[in-house]
Amino acid sequence: MRVTLEEGGPRLHRSPPPRPREDPAVLVGIELAALCRSDLKEVAGTRHGPSQFGHELVGVVRESTTSAFAEGTRVVLDPNVKVERGTGFADHMWAAGPDDLLRHALQPVPHGPAARRLVFAEPIACAQHCLSAIKRQVGGLRGAQVVVLGAGTAGLFIAALAERAGAQVSVCNRSRARMDAARKADLLDVPTLLFGELAGDRADVVVVATSFVTPTVLDEALRLVAPGGLVLLYGGTAPGDRHPGLECDLDQVRRTETVAACTWQGHSLHVAGSYGTTAEDFAAAIGDLTDAASPLRAEALVAAEVDLPGLLGLLRTPDALGPGKIVVHPEPS
Template identity: 65%
Template sequence: MRLVLEDGEPRLRHSPPPPLAGEPAVLIEVELAGLCRSDLKEVAGTRYGPSQFGHELVGTVRESTARDLPEGTRVVLDPNVVVDRGSGFADRMRVAGPAQLLRRALPVVPGGTDARRLVFAEPLACARHCLSAVERRLGGLAGARIAVLGAGTAGLLIACLARLAGAEAVLANRGAERLAAVRAAGLLDGPVVAYGDLADARADAAVVATSFVVPEVLRHALRAVVPGGLVMLYGGTAPGDALPGLDCDLDAVRRTEGLAAARWHGRPVRVAGSYGTTPHDFAAAVSVLTDPSAPLAAERTVTREVTLGRLHTLLRDRGTALPPGKILVRPAPPP
């Protein structure tokens, strides 16, 4: 059983996955999947770029023709590595490709950690990659003042990692409901405020971690940084995206992870981008999630679990108008 997008509609299919024939391949039994904002964008037809539908998951290899991924191996998925795969919204998912790519696409994770925590490995790897880019541009994070705009899963994880790295992090959002949900989760040891309450020209860097880099949020980020400060683009962009008054190709900067010098209302500013992940990001994310002394309990952000058989109904009826917090998808009802 799997959920697929056909003509923009989520549909449940009951056909078995293709056999493990030809190039190296594995059949993964999916333990748990996470619903990502990019999945919602794909359903709505507003996401630019190749499909990554159903990419936040943790599962176990049940069949394998890949030497480095024997049966019994527990894995997560790096959707930025191009292999032949189905949706992670499934009870079983086939993944095939050259052996080296297959191993990169399926980072190995510990067997003893709760799936409700490990399912955050991919979003945390993305957050770590973004924060590493900020660290590289600033020359360090310890003592740096970081404003993160957008209090969804990505923004919250970026802010948490910034705090763990010794930065002074503040998380901001427009909607009061999401701010309340973040405070209730108790995951971030730091201020959580509305956009309008961000101080002017105080942050060394501002990360735009909303679903899309929209003008309203970008303006808040630009006013929040000091002269010469860094604005890091993490949220989604599309070709041609620009902000009047800021001489910068937003989509090109983000997708190439570039750095552009610009001016905003006469003040110098640097605009940079974060896109994708590396194997080191996944290793670091799993390390943080499983640290025996102080793990990042990302599962505190979970507000709802649904079965795979009901996911298509949820997406069809609610679309992108879903409540704040992480929604997890189980292939079958929990025992």
Template identity: 55%
Template sequence: MNALPGTGPAPPGPLSVELTGSGPLLSRARPHRPDGAHTVLVEPLVVGVCRSDLKEIAGRRPGPSQFGHELVGVVARSSTPRLPVGARVCLDPNVPVLRGTGFARAMWVGGDDEPLARALPLAPAGVPERRLVFAEPLACAAHCLTMAGRHLGRAGLRGAAMCVLGAGTAGVLISRLAEAAGAGVSLVNRDADRLAFLSARRMLPGAGGMRLAEAPSGGHDVVVVATSFVLPELLTHALRLVRPGGLVMLYGGTAAGDRLPGLDCDLDRVRRGELVAAARWRGRPVRVGGSYGTTPADFALALRALAGAPDGLGVERLITAEVALPELPGLLRRMAAERCFGKVLARP
């Protein structure tokens, strides 16, 4: 995918991308410094575009805004010694602090000392920014695998037969991390072109990828629904792919009241509550489990994986475009309207 044409260098001063009723727009308003016991000013170095950003642009994401949360930045000002000036940090958007968007030259973060330190985990030295920008989505992948093991009643997933349904960034990261943990992983997608993209970038798991229509039924201990939304058609396929008594993990988006006819399970409650429900599907027993958010342990695991030799799970091979901040609003509109592959980065 090619970046949109540039709009020329931005003038000095504050610059950010804000969501409005007309979509993402550039703003030169000075970022608002929040109230709180402590405040930290972060200058983003690189910010990744997440599918949740695109959902917000399209008006299809319930809950609090997380717009512009995949970032690596440098602390420019700080009132807490736990986050010294000059430190490189990532962002955990699931920690309750006050913050602006990472799609900006400067982002204030405010709150008490302990939540601030958890919200801005220190980045390991020597790891490239283009790799560290995957810390938050990789932490979400790590949490999904942790919860899958918990729902199965086991300490890990080594030796488990896993199918990841959805070959977007989330599905790829879950696959890579699960394979590194010793699971046997298949990556399944509705269309072949995304699998071809991943194959060309050497990002398919060892068991390879296959189209959803060709995936064999009933052979997996765990099936993760890692698509943007847990749509009825996709959940039906996941229930077909899992073995009797196996686990279907809800990772993609759900909305209040979501159900699948014939499956006695409140999907949104299970996902957001990280519950596991025993149910039956077409006469077979099945478990349905949820994964939602991250913990500090997930971020620590993700940062260790990204710092690992030789290339931190190869995540940089997923990057397809890097753009300057003035180009970002148009590119976001385009990405929200079109089918795009890989990870796009913005450099404020």
């Protein structure tokens, strides 16, 4: 059984996934998947770039025609590596491609930790990549004033990792419901405020981690950043996106992970981007989740659990989704 995204929208198939024509190939039995905001963007047609539908997952290799993976290996997926694959919203998923690409696309994870925790490996790897982008511009984070705009999964992970790196972190969001959900999850111990409640011109770094980098959110980022500070674009952008008075192409900065020196209302600042992941980010994320002394309790963000038919219903009514992460079981509940 699998949920695929097709021209007419999401569709539930009760047949096995088709095997790729090329070799080597690996069949992964899906333990658990998770619904990402980018999946919803794909359904709505508002996400730019190659499809990554059904990419947050943890599973076990059931068949393998490559020496890179033995049967029984537990894996998570790096969707930024270009292999031929099916959707992770399924009971099984095929992946095919050269050995070196498969080895990077399917990242091994230990068997001990619960799937409810390991399914967060990919979003945490993205958050780790974001922190690396910040460090390239400002150096170490210890003692830095960091504000994260957006209290969704991405924003909370970025804030949690920045706090662990020694930064003084605040999280701001536009809606109170999402802030209340963030406090309830108790993933991190930092101030959580609504837009406009934090004093301006004080943050060394402002991370825009909302689903989209909208003019309203960017205005708040520019209000909060200190002269000479950094605005880091993590949320979604579209080709040609610009902001009046800010002389840079926002989408190009984000996707190429470059930095632009800008001026805003007489103050100098830098705008940089974070896009994608690396193998090092996944290694760090898996370490965060499995650290024996202080693991990142990512499963605290799980708000609801559905099966594949239930996922199809959610994809058809995305406006009904509340805050928190939806995890998807491959077998009917």
